[in-house]
Amino acid sequence: MSAPAPGAPVIEARQLTRRFGSFTAVDAVSFEVERGEIFGYLGANGAGKSTTIRMLNGLLAPTSGTARVAGHDVAADPDSVKASIGYMSQKFSLYLDLPVMENLLFFGGAYGLFGKALRVRAGELLELTGLAGQDAAITGSLPGGMRQRLALAGAILHRPEVVFLDEPTAGVDPVARRAFWRLIRQLSSGGTTVFVTTHYLDEAEYCRRIGLMVDGRLVALDSPAGLKRTWVPDRVLVARGQGLAGAAAALAGRDGVRSVQPFGAGLHLRVDPARLDEAGVGRILSAAGAREVVVDRAEPSLEDVFLAVVGREARGEAVT
Amino acid sequence: MELHPERGEAVREADAAPALSARGLSRRFGAVTALDGLTFEVARGELYGLVGPDGAGKTTAIRALAGLIRLDGGEARVLGLAADDHAVRERVGLMPQQFSLYRDLSVGENLRFFSRVFVLPREVYRRRAERLLEITRLGPFLDRRADALSGGMYKKLALACALLHEPEVLLLDEPTNGVDPVSRRELWALLHEFVHGGMTVLVSTPYMDEAERCGRVGLMNRGRLLLEGAPPALIAGFRDEAYEVRGGERDRVEAELARTASVRAASPAGERLRIVVARGAAPELARSLAPLGATLAPVTPDFEDLFLSRIREEDA
Ligand SMILES: Nc1ncnc2c1ncn2[C@@H]1O[C@H](COP(=O)(O)OP(=O)(O)OP(=O)(O)O)[C@@H](O)[C@H]1O
Ligand SMILES: Nc1ncnc2c1ncn2[C@@H]1O[C@H](COP(=O)(O)OP(=O)(O)OP(=O)(O)O)[C@@H](O)[C@H]1O
Ligand SMILES: [Mg+2]
Ligand SMILES: [Mg+2]
Numbered sequence: 001m002s003a004p005a006p007g008a009p010v011i012e013a014r015q016l017t018r019r020f021g022s023f024t025a026v027d028a029v030s031f032e033v034e035r036g037e038i039f040g041y042l043g044a045n046g047a048g049k050s051t052t053i054r055m056l057n058g059l060l061a062p063t064s065g066t067a068r069v070a071g072h073d074v075a076a077d078p079d080s081v082k083a084s085i086g087y088m089s090q091k092f093s094l095y096l097d098l099p100v101m102e103n104l105l106f107f108g109g110a111y112g113l114f115g116k117a118l119r120v121r122a123g124e125l126l127e128l129t130g131l132a133g134q135d136a137a138i139t140g141s142l143p144g145g146m147r148q149r150l151a152l153a154g155a156i157l158h159r160p161e162v163v164f165l166d167e168p169t170a171g172v173d174p175v176a177r178r179a180f181w182r183l184i185r186q187l188s189s190g191g192t193t194v195f196v197t198t199h200y201l202d203e204a205e206y207c208r209r210i211g212l213m214v215d216g217r218l219v220a221l222d223s224p225a226g227l228k229r230t231w232v233p234d235r236v237l238v239a240r241g242q243g244l245a246g247a248a249a250a251l252a253g254r255d256g257v258r259s260v261q262p263f264g265a266g267l268h269l270r271v272d273p274a275r276l277d278e279a280g281v282g283r284i285l286s287a288a289g290a291r292e293v294v295v296d297r298a299e300p301s302l303e304d305v306f307l308a309v310v311g312r313e314a315r316g317e318a319v320t
Numbered sequence: 321m322e323l324h325p326e327r328g329e330a331v332r333e334a335d336a337a338p339a340l341s342a343r344g345l346s347r348r349f350g351a352v353t354a355l356d357g358l359t360f361e362v363a364r365g366e367l368y369g370l371v372g373p374d375g376a377g378k379t380t381a382i383r384a385l386a387g388l389i390r391l392d393g394g395e396a397r398v399l400g401l402a403a404d405d406h407a408v409r410e411r412v413g414l415m416p417q418q419f420s421l422y423r424d425l426s427v428g429e430n431l432r433f434f435s436r437v438f439v440l441p442r443e444v445y446r447r448r449a450e451r452l453l454e455i456t457r458l459g460p461f462l463d464r465r466a467d468a469l470s471g472g473m474y475k476k477l478a479l480a481c482a483l484l485h486e487p488e489v490l491l492l493d494e495p496t497n498g499v500d501p502v503s504r505r506e507l508w509a510l511l512h513e514f515v516h517g518g519m520t521v522l523v524s525t526p527y528m529d530e531a532e533r534c535g536r537v538g539l540m541n542r543g544r545l546l547l548e549g550a551p552p553a554l555i556a557g558f559r560d561e562a563y564e565v566r567g568g569e570r571d572r573v574e575a576e577l578a579r580t581a582s583v584r585a586a587s588p589a590g591e592r593l594r595i596v597v598a599r600g601a602a603p604e605l606a607r608s609l610a611p612l613g614a615t616l617a618p619v620t621p622d623f624e625d626l627f628l629s630r631i632r633e634e635d636a
Binding site for chain 1: 468504532552588592
């Protein structure tokens with residue numbers, strides 16, 4: 001086994017590129033992921049996240065550039081890569097008409113696990129993923145969140161060094177999403193490296209580092225706090241009250257207002273603190289007819305970062 | 321021409337009826353009770369959100385209102401007519417949770433195909449398609465086959481195809497799963513515009529920020545409605561309390577929170593944690609967090625806090 005030296009990165013991408021015809025889906029992407037890290041990979045639809053993952057998994061050959069995963073070169077030795085990683089694809093990977101246990105045994109067989117050892121390991125994983133006692137349930141009858149935990153169990157049956165989770169919580173309810181992330185964090189504290197994509201930016205806060213992709217390029221890579229410092233220097237305010245939707249127009253274009261977005265039933269705004277403060281925003285909204293207005297300062301969220309990096313304004317600036 | 325007096329009566333009644341009405345809907349699948357006497361109404365021009373844990377019965381409810389499944393009991397009506405009445409079918413649009421496109425057709429071909437299904441005049445089609453392509457950012461990919469799209473692009477194309485038809489009543493089952501945060505905002509702005517124009521929309525969603533943008537929301541669990549109302553009113557009636565935990569080392573703080581029964585949920589809020597705590601339990605929790613160097617600061621609850629608290633309470 002060519003296990004990587006301690007401290008060496010578990011995933012290493014160098015100028016990784018994939019073209020489909022004349023379209024470049026992944027464009028010279030370089031990064032490293034350390035052992036046990038939860039690494040988040042974010043970006044708009046079509047940015048190239050799944051394509052990157054398929055290359056790192058040895059499922060899709062890079063057009064150019066290289067990547068090493070768990071010590072193996074993805075182009076030269078895709079079979080060794082596949083044996084050292086677990087993968088939950090964005091599309092569904094379970095047999096819905098089979099019982100839960102059969103699905104796990106099927107995954108195990110694919111990874112060369114058999115017999116008693118496989119059954120014991122499958123039992124362990126049902127316990128870990130909160131599915132104990134569901135062995136005989138038909139997979140298709142499980143709620144979405146449980147199915148996703150079963151798919152994760154299948155992906156880690158063979159104790160891979162690295163797991164790639166491509167939108168594992170898409171469509172999963174808020175309670176089940178939290179249960180799923182407890183599992184991810186448990187895996188990572190046990191030394192497994194987790195590479196995860198998501199469009200739920202609240203859960204991305206649990207990543208140690210995040211890479212942000214725009215149109216095939218990796219444009220930012222930092223901790224959640226670092227990304228916020230770099231990309232959201234403005235002050236973030238949240239306004240709540242009655243009649244905000246009608247009054248919001250009064251803020252657009254005002255001196256010091258950088259952006260105004262609906263946020264749940266309230267408004268989320270970014271202002272230049274040197275030119276406008278909470279009280280100023282409250283006055284503008286009240287004058288425009290809003291009632292019971294409360295304006296609070298908020299910590300910037302990863303959603304603010306996402307909007308700053310891939311939102312239309314950001315793209316407009318990039319074009320000019 | 322004179323209307324038959326009884327028929328005229330029926331027409332007037334249908335015009336006054338709510339857009340959607342579910343009365344005591346029940347449906348079992350084998351041993352599973354998917355709908356258990358579900359009752360709710362959606363007025364014309366309303367944007368109504370259906371939320372609830374996975375398996376709560378949202379899809380089954382939407383399928384019943386689309387007239388697609390047999391019910392064991394109860395009655396589903398749309399615009400005053402039985403949900404499976406052919407007279408109502410073309411006035412209702414449905415986007416199912418698993419919407420199938422033609423995978424071997426391009427983005428443009430799929431849109432044109434659906435415009436023919438909905439019999440849209442060419443000018444109307446052109447105007448709507450242009451707008452939808454802009455919002456979904458699929459404009460540059462008109463010639464790409466559907467099976468070469470990314471997961472979220474495929475979902476957005478499905479949504480664009482469903483939205484081409486601007487029916488009186490629109491049923492959307494988790495339309496934004498896998499859609500990125502920027503497109504999600506823009507699609508919701510479009511839904512608001514439709515509703516402004518008089519359309520009725522029933523939408524199920526796992527995103528609580530989307531639920532908060534609905535006029536009214538029904539929270540479902542186990543085939544029934546647990547709560548219903550306008551989001552601000554529901555939040556105002558929140559029985560638990562929401563706090564931010566500041567300071568302390570995250571792993572140790574979380575372990576303590578996990579041990580405490582009064583803590584219904586914890587989620588990251590930047591470097592801090594946001595928690596939902598049973599009413600009145602905060603002082604005791606604050607005492608057990610103090611040795612870890614963490615303090616509690618009250619925050620305004622949101623719809624996600626409400627969801628977490630009610631569902632945890634039901635499960636307990
Ligand atoms: N076989 C293919 N032929 C042509 N284009 C392709 C093919 N596979 C992927 N693409 C394109 O590559 C781009 C990146 O797709 P990818 O699936 O990596 O996006 P993603 O970031 O995972 O998006 P999402 O958030 O929607 O899952 C998209 O424009 C997609 O249409
Ligand atoms: N055709 C079917 N056969 C058997 N069971 C079914 C069928 N359709 C739904 N069920 C079961 O009925 C229950 C309600 O399912 P439904 O799909 O309506 O829930 P949901 O709220 O839409 O969930 P999700 O958020 O996961 O989409 C679930 O337990 C589901 O497994
Ligand atoms: Mg993807
Ligand atoms: Mg559903």
